[in-house]
Amino acid sequence: MTKPIDEGLGHHGDAEVAPGLIDLAVNVRREPMPAWLADPITASLSTLAAYPDATAATAAVAARHRRDPAEVLLTAGAAEAFVLLAQAFRAARRPVVVHPQFTEPEAALRNAGHTVERVLLREQDGFRLDPALVPPEADLVFVGNPTNPTSVLHPAATLAALTRPGRTVVVDEAFSDTTHNPQTYDREPQSLAQRRDLAGLVVLRSLTKTWGLAGLRIGYALAAPAVIERLRQHQPLWAVSTPALAAAAACASERAVAAERAIAAELAGRRRHLTDGLAGVPGVTVAGDPASAFVAVRLAGADKVRLELRERGYAVRRGDTFPGLGADWLRIAVRDTATSDAFLATLSDVLKERL
C-alpha cells in the first residue's frame, strides 16, 4: 500500500520565491550561460523531430568520470533517479535515509511503498556522519554529499565505510561540483564518482545547479552495469530530451570541468564571506563546516524571522520541513559578496528590532 507523504517533504526552495524578492532560497547558480553550453543546446533545437539518442552524451559522461558507458544512466535531473531507485529496489527490506537531507529521496521511497527509517545526524556532531549509526541490516541507504541543507561534506572514506555486499548505498552528489579544496584544486575533494571498487555504490549527479539548468532537467546515475540496467528498465522511454543530452555532453568536456573547478573556488571565497558575516550577527549559529552553495543557520524564531525577511525583500529557505531541523533553522544560498552584505545588514536589522 502506498503511504501518503508528509506535507513538508514536498516543500522546496522554489516555493519561497516570488516576484520582487531577492532569491536566497533556491540553490541554482544564475549566471549567463557560456557559449560552449548555450550553442549545442540551441543547435539541438534543429533536430527535435527525431527521438532522443543518448549514446554520445552517455559516452561523454562516462569519459568524464573514467567509467564505462554501461555504468552511466542519464536522467531527467537527479530527481528522476530517486524515483527509479525507489522503484527498482522495491524488494529492499530496510531502506534508510540519512537526515537532515534533501527530502525527495524519502518522498520517492515512500511513494513507491517503502517504509523508511531515518538516521538523524545532530548539530552537536557538526551533522557529521558516523557510519555506525546506520543499522547493519540496512540494505538501501541514501546520503547526500555535500548534504543539502547542512552543507556538510562527509569524507569519502566515511561513505565508503557504509558500503558492503548486499547493500546499495546511494550517494547524492548533486552539489559535489560546488566543493573545493585548494590543495586538490583540480578535483572534487570527496567525490566517489570514479570509484568502481565499492560494492553496491550508486552515485547521483546533477547538472542543474552550477549550470543553471533546473528547467532543462539533466543529471545521471553512476553504478555497476547491472544496477544501471535495472534502473533503465524503470525509466520511461526517451526520458531525457535532446537539448538535455546536448547539455550533458557539453558539461562533460574538459573545458566544462575546468570551469566548474574555477566556479567552486570562487564560491568558497563567497561562502567564507557569508559565514564570516553571519558569525558577527548575534544569536545566529552556522551549522557544521559548510562546503557547498548554501549554509544552514540556527536562530531562535527563524520561522518568524523568515517572514520578516520576506517583508524586506529576501526569500530564504525555511528549515522546519527538513527532518532533524526545525522552526529555528533557515538555509541561505551563497551569492556574490554584495548581495550577502546587503542581506546580512537586513538580517541584523530584523534581529535588532525583535529584541
Ligand SMILES: Cc1ncc(COP(=O)(O)O)c(C=O)c1O
Ligand atoms: C541535494 C539535492 N539532490 C538532488 C536534487 C535534484 O536535482 P535535479 O534538479 O538534478 O533533479 C536537488 C534539488 O534541489 C538537491 O538539492
